Amino acid sequence: MKLRLCVLTITAMLCTVVQSFAHHSFAAEYDAQKVMTIKGTVTKFEWTNPHVRFYVDVKDDKGNVTNWDLELMSLNTLTRAGWDRHTLNVGDVVTVTFYMAKDGSKRGNARGNVELANGKKVFSAGDARGTGAER
């Protein structure tokens, strides 16, 4: 129970940070209470604004494949944090923790929670220097 409370608290705080970087209302699109972790293969990487997006194929126990559409911060914010269009590549195996879309679509907000197969964490939100909250 205590561990669960701890995780919930952390989730809520991460959500607060994430919301600051959005060009739209985070809470209107993603559910801060629904966090999911997947491991899969990157099928597409869009180095674009207003959000960088990447798509991940995940295979379940029965062999069914689901493609997740995952959102990061903007290209500009990630560039200033030191990431670039080569940070992620099609075919990379990643572990991603994200906030699920409220409308039930296979979408999520994954900012700062992407880990490559070699253990390197990329697109960390904490590195996003100089991206103040919307005023």
Added chain:
Amino acid sequence: MRRRPLCAMFLAATVFACTQPLAHAQARGQTQAQPAPAPPAPRLANGHPDLSGVWMGGGGVSARNLKPGDQILLTPEAKKIMDARLSKDDPEANCLPTGVPRMNPYPWRMVQSSTDKPESHIFILFEGNIHSYRQIFMDGRPHPPDPDPTWYGHSIGRWEGSTLVVDTVGFNDKFWFDFDGHPHTTQLHTVERFTRTDLNTLSWDITITDPGSYQKPFTVQTKARLEPTWELMEYICQENNTNVPHIQGPAKVQ
């Protein structure tokens, strides 16, 4: 029992990690403690303060930056409009301009001429959210009597000592002041006071008058911080804006 200290440590580490960007953001928009006094604000050859540079933060309407004693009091009509607004219709989420004085998490550049002549214009170039600009006339012209309503309005500027005062009318009623959907009408009139208090800090006070939406004028007091090593980057919001069909619910912080 073992879990508790582990959890506490994890929690403490996460609190630290999570609060860094927030603290940073707050420092940019509100108050900040300088370890040493910053150099004074520079001046142009014509003697006016030099406000040019890439700035981050400032602007926005929210309770946290209201002038002490001021209140945001909606008219009944404006409350109806605000209560009916849906998040998906926020112009910013649809890659439309934020108007005045809402800002977004991207830097902006103030552009002044640096000759010994008086400035004819001052421009504000926005990186986000739609890569647009504001044009401030500095040649002493008045507002036109019946301007077409626009997203950034008609701005005329003048110097009061070291402060640039920008008076703007002629707004359309399409942009929102924030994610909550605070509205305004075409009667909106803003008076902005920009003062570069030192090399790194631009004080930016905005007085909002709009009898169509607010029972009395109010002032927000904000600060922007110089980013001396940054350049503006391209930011085309329309390129891959897939969010709108998935945005749900009323325009309130949920």
